[in-house]
Amino acid sequence: MRNHPPSEDTGNAGLVSTAIQAITQHIRAENLGPGDLLPSEGDMTRRLNVSRTVVREAFRALSAMRLIDMNVGRRASVAKLDTGAMSMVIEHGVTTEQISVQQIYDVRRTIEMRTAALAALRRTDAEAAELEDRARQMRENHRMPAVVMEHDIAFHEMLAKASHNPVFSLIVNAFSGVTRRTWVIGWRSRASEEAQMEMIDGHMDIAAAVRAGDPRSATESMAKHFDKSLKALIEAGIA
Amino acid sequence: MRNHPPSEDTGNAGLVSTAIQAITQHIRAENLGPGDLLPSEGDMTRRLNVSRTVVREAFRALSAMRLIDMNVGRRASVAKLDTGAMSMVIEHGVTTEQISVQQIYDVRRTIEMRTAALAALRRTDAEAAELEDRARQMRENHRMPAVVMEHDIAFHEMLAKASHNPVFSLIVNAFSGVTRRTWVIGWRSRASEEAQMEMIDGHMDIAAAVRAGDPRSATESMAKHFDKSLKALIEAGIA
DNA sequence: TAAGAACACCTGTCATACAGGTTAGGGGCA
């Protein structure tokens, strides 16, 4: 029934890849934005002249990357920017030992020194308040590592959000998953309770600098924070 | 209260999501590395007690993110770290106008100031040589924008590689696709031929600093390079 | 012993079927 033209297709990478390209192409051509509906699977099946299987696999692939949202009963829609795929790539890199925790620390330090500075320049009052609140919560719950961790992660995500550059948010959030799996190592690497409190105070310093609108101080506080974390890790022999 | 859009809802998220988790879980549990083979689709079908349809969609999703490689006739294997998914996310963000070109410039500037410094510290002689060669090629072909662009992109990718931190490579490469679609705007934003040559000279400066093993100079040259690019963009009214 | 043929296994794609969610419109009721 179906003609398989020997080659000459959109590359011979398989029908599914072609379908994926067709869909992303459609988004671009129709200038679709988040929330806009895509053609139904049946539609695509007819347009591309392939089976629904192929179209479904294409949709599913894009959905896994969170480029589109799939809903039962409703057609798929263009998705809002989401970390989904990025964090999976990072986690994959770490679990397959192609990326080390130190390397992630370096990247985070680089990026978060910048988000701290930008946040100091651009934060809203509400964002400044949430940052301070997160730091305060860390201190108040400092005997419950799991709680501290969640506030810690949320603190850094909020800082990225306050930078008002979604790409920074994307990247910082992509690391959250891995952080959640390694955070406790860093916590334990701090020998004393004072060392742990010092780390929490580091967050308060950053929050204060952001509140004060002082990018230089925010950057420095962030650098200090990462340097101390890395130092603790190394002293604890995690290499 | 909290929107839990990400993962973690293993239960009702559909069989495919479950299958995806089962596969990544398998990789982690068996401690698989790049090149190692995964169970066949038939295997997975039996293990998870779902149809092959579901298993295939799961494999396909992971393949689209380049976490695994699928080959006809052979079982799927764990993939080497690849930018695939990340660049699709970035491109999606740009085409759906959730990310602006300026925002990408800021992120790139932040990251590449660091890759330049690291490259200066860690580059091999071969890497230094290739950087210099790329810069030279840009100058020699300066009347052919398309050629200049490819060397430009390759230059920045090589710099990331020379930083010897794969995460930087991942991120920088993720931007290459978008860069390829917007580069010419930047090129044209440079009013005169001298301004274009000045941009090329910026690359030579960076390469020289990396060759000399001078991280401070490399960082400064990179910052200057991005500042000039952004300035040209703004003066050309692209905002 | 080495080339080659046969076979088992695997992926790529198609067709079909059905359960259950979603939506819009039409008809009935107040």
Next chain:
DNA sequence: TGCCCCTAACCTGTATGACAGGTGTTCTTA
């Protein structure tokens, strides 16, 4: 007239079976 419910059309999620063609292994044969 206006509102509400109910149904029919459409859509996705999953299952099953089929077949073509690629890959690797084993067994046969020269």
